[in-house]
Amino acid sequence: MFSGNLIGNCGYTREKADDAIRRGNADLISFGRPYISNPDLVERIANGWPLNPPADQGGW
DSSP: OOOSOOEEOSSOOHHHHHHHHHTTSOSEEOOSHHHHHOTTHHHHHHHTOOOOOOOOOTTO
16 A cells, blocks of 8 residues: 555545545645635635635646
8 A cells, every 4th residue: 555645636625625634535635726826825724714716727
């Protein structure tokens, strides 16, 4: 079995991220797309502020 750190990504909310870490399913959760639309993401999560909608994918 894998014994290194496990990073989760894609589709996590604050609640789902907290749950995944609490259960030991991940050591860290990354937030890619939400961060693009919310450069103050850490502050928003810490304060329970709403997030801006996702940035337009622009045909990616």
